[in-house]
Every structure is written in structure tokens, then in C-alpha cells.
Amino acid sequence: xxxxxxxxxxxxxxxxxxxxxxxxxxxxxxxxxxxxxxxxxxxxxxxxxxxxxxxxxxxxxxxxxxxxxxxxxxxxxxxxxxxxxxxxxxxxxxxxxxxxxxxxxxxxxxxxxxxxxxxxxxxxxxxxxxxxxxxxxxxxxxxxxxxxxxxxxxxxxxxxxxxxxxxxxxxxxxxxxxxxxxxx
Numbered sequence: 001x002x003x004x005x006x007x008x009x010x011x012x013x014x015x016x017x018x019x020x021x022x023x024x025x026x027x028x029x030x031x032x033x034x035x036x037x038x039x040x041x042x043x044x045x046x047x048x049x050x051x052x053x054x055x056x057x058x059x060x061x062x063x064x065x066x067x068x069x070x071x072x073x074x075x076x077x078x079x080x081x082x083x084x085x086x087x088x089x090x091x092x093x094x095x096x097x098x099x100x101x102x103x104x105x106x107x108x109x110x111x112x113x114x115x116x117x118x119x120x121x122x123x124x125x126x127x128x129x130x131x132x133x134x135x136x137x138x139x140x141x142x143x144x145x146x147x148x149x150x151x152x153x154x155x156x157x158x159x160x161x162x163x164x165x166x167x168x169x170x171x172x173x174x175x176x177x178x179x180x181x182x183x184x
Contacts, residue, residue: 008032011095013160016167031095063116067096108132
């Protein structure tokens with residue numbers, strides 16, 4: 001799995017990629033939290049849940065079904081400035097889904113159960129360039145953490161920051177002129 005900050009950054013990049021104006025901080029924060037939420041399943045590891053089970057790591061909480069459920073709940077109970085509930089739902093859904101998409105691009109683990117609870121089959125992408133992060137906070141600063149950091153810098157942070165920067169530049173540029181055609 002990529003680290004939690006990388007998942008959060010991916011959510012902000014999604015917003016920057018689709019927004020035409022300024023980034024809405026409330027929506028960006030909600031998206032980042034939603035993008036990190038699937039890793040709540042690591043709690044189960046401490047409680048004896050098997051990694052490969054439906055409720056194990058990269059199981060149900062990494063599924064499309066879970067993404068739809070979380071997006072539905074958050075969009076229903078949260079009011080976002082100048083954003084309709086459906087647009088907020090789509091964005092939040094993409095944020096939660098992005099977690100599994102990134103995890104499936106790592107070089108370790110058992111894959112992602114995208115179709116849970118209907119199937120516990122685990123999937124990876126054909127190309128898996130992202131170095132898998134060890135589970136647990138203590139490993140981030142170990143010798144294992146350096147290759148993970150460098151891998152995420154290359155495969156997640158650089159592209160996400162480029163998208164965010166291009167969104168910023170795009171929002172500062174001249175607006176396209178829309179001439180009205182008046183017919184009589």
C-alpha cells in the first residue's frame with residue numbers, strides 16, 4: 001500500500017484535475033480523508049482478522065461497493081460550498097476508489113478486492129511500479145521506508161503535484177470568451 005499522505009494527495013489531485021476555479025478546502029479535506037479511509041481495515045489485523053479474508057487488509061474497505069457507500073453517507077450528511085450533492089458524491093466516490101487503484105499498483109500484498117462483498121478475488125494492475133509500504137507507522141522511518149518514499153515521490157507525488165500545479169495555473173489564466181450569438 002502507498003502511505004496515507006500519498007492517498008490524501010491523490011484526492012487533492014483528483015479535485016484539481018476536474019475543478020476550473022479555486023480548490024474548495026472543505027471538499028479537498030473530505031476527499032483526502034475519504035481516500036485514506038480504506039486503510040481502517042488494518043485495525044482488523046490487530047484483532048485477528050486474516051489478511052486475505054473479505055474483512056482483511058485490501059478487502060471490503062477497498063472495494064467499489066465500499067466507495068459508493070462512503071460517498072453516499074458523506075455527501076448526504078455534509079454540505080459543501082457551491083457543490084451539489086451529486087457532484088460531491090462523484091468526487092468522494094473517485095477519492096475512495098483511488099485508494100484501491102493505487103494499492104493495486106504496488107509490488108506487494110495480496111491484491112485488492114475491488115468487487116467485494118460479491119467476490120473476494122484480489123487484483124493487481126499488470127504494471128506495479130510502486131514500492132509497497134510496510135503496515136504500521138514505525139516502519140516509515142526505517143531503512144525500508146527510504147525506497148518506499150522514493151518510489152512514492154516518483155510515481156505518486158510528482159504526477160499529483162503536476163496535476164495540482166496545472167490546475168492552479170489553469171484557474172489563474174484568462175477565461176475563455178463566450179460570445180453570445182443573438183438571432184432575431
